[in-house]
Amino acid sequence: MNNGDLHKRVLKSGLVAMTLLAGAAVVAVAASGNSGGIDTTGWNDPHKPFQIYGNTYYVGTDQLSSILITSEFGHVLIDGGLPESAARIKASIEALGFKLTDVKAILNSHTHPDHAGGIAELQKGSGADVYALRPANEVLISGKAAADDPQAATKGSGIPKVSRVWVAQDDQQIGIGSIRMRAIATPGHTPGGTTWTWDACEGSKCLKAVYADSLSPVSSGKYRFSDHPEVVQGFEKSYKRLEALPCELLLTPHPSQSQMFERLDKGATNTEAVKDADGCRKYVATAREALAQRLQTEKQGR
Numbered sequence: 001m002n003n004g005d006l007h008k009r010v011l012k013s014g015l016v017a018m019t020l021l022a023g024a025a026v027v028a029v030a031a032s033g034n035s036g037g038i039d040t041t042g043w044n045d046p047h048k049p050f051q052i053y054g055n056t057y058y059v060g061t062d063q064l065s066s067i068l069i070t071s072e073f074g075h076v077l078i079d080g081g082l083p084e085s086a087a088r089i090k091a092s093i094e095a096l097g098f099k100l101t102d103v104k105a106i107l108n109s110h111t112h113p114d115h116a117g118g119i120a121e122l123q124k125g126s127g128a129d130v131y132a133l134r135p136a137n138e139v140l141i142s143g144k145a146a147a148d149d150p151q152a153a154t155k156g157s158g159i160p161k162v163s164r165v166w167v168a169q170d171d172q173q174i175g176i177g178s179i180r181m182r183a184i185a186t187p188g189h190t191p192g193g194t195t196w197t198w199d200a201c202e203g204s205k206c207l208k209a210v211y212a213d214s215l216s217p218v219s220s221g222k223y224r225f226s227d228h229p230e231v232v233q234g235f236e237k238s239y240k241r242l243e244a245l246p247c248e249l250l251l252t253p254h255p256s257q258s259q260m261f262e263r264l265d266k267g268a269t270n271t272e273a274v275k276d277a278d279g280c281r282k283y284v285a286t287a288r289e290a291l292a293q294r295l296q297t298e299k300q301g302r
């Protein structure tokens with residue numbers, strides 16, 4: 001399908017809006033059974049790009065994060081938003097004085113269309129290679145959601161196909177110039193969900209940055225997490241991995257999942273102001289609670 005079709009399909013269905021967004025507020029809407037009333041066009045509203053800290057910049061849209069990490073010898077981009085976000089992300093990179101063609105690696109949190117939909121276009125514009133854990137690599141190449149994705153039944157869950165996808169291993173480091181990106185498998189929200197960590201550096205002062213993948217237990221169709229103990233175990237493993245990570249600068253696929261704009265868009269980059277050693281643990285605590293509630297709801301519905 002072309003990008004326009006996907007967009008129309010995404011806009012058409014309130015269910016898609018409900019299930020693809022992973023923010024806590026939206027999970028609450030889903031739990032109440034109200035799938036309407038979400039203005040999905042807001043996902044792609046522009047947001048002024050800004051320096052988060054040191055070599056790490058926000059180049060995403062108003063509700064979909066995209067993170068640029070720069071070095072003298074090439075940049076890394078994490079997440080590409082929706083298919084129609086790609087043009088905005090390119091414009092944001094350029095507004096900061098960087099070039100899309102200097103992006104040498106594109107990484108992804110998870111393969112839902114609101115985070116991976118723009119990657120194909122951004123890859124075309126940059127010539128970058130894409131790195132992904134299994135089985136996310138297969139989704140990026142085929143453009144089709146994994147059968148065991150809790151949201152596989154969502155209409156319009158596919159993405160424009162990505163080429164040159166290299167398989168990264170759990171805990172592997174990927175180097176671009178002086179940047180070292182580490183892949184951490186955090187399954188649950190999707191089977192191939194990946195958290196990325198790196199050192200965000202302002203001169204010699206560095207913060208342990210973590211782009212923590214969505215951990216929300218959201219599904220579509222008749223899917224029940226209680227029927228999939230391996231997915232619940234995946235969530236548990238992901239929580240433990242994230243809690244154990246050195247985590248001083250937490251970033252998330254939806255800015256609202258961790259109040260990124262409120263915390264980080266201060267017009268200046270200040271180590272003490274942006275540093276929060278508890279960020280990942282707080283993020284996990286919210287996710288644990290959401291899964292417990294979800295399993296409880298499923299039990300009551302039995």
Ligand SMILES: [Zn+2]
Pocket residue numbers: 020021022110112189214
């Ligand atoms: Zn998602």
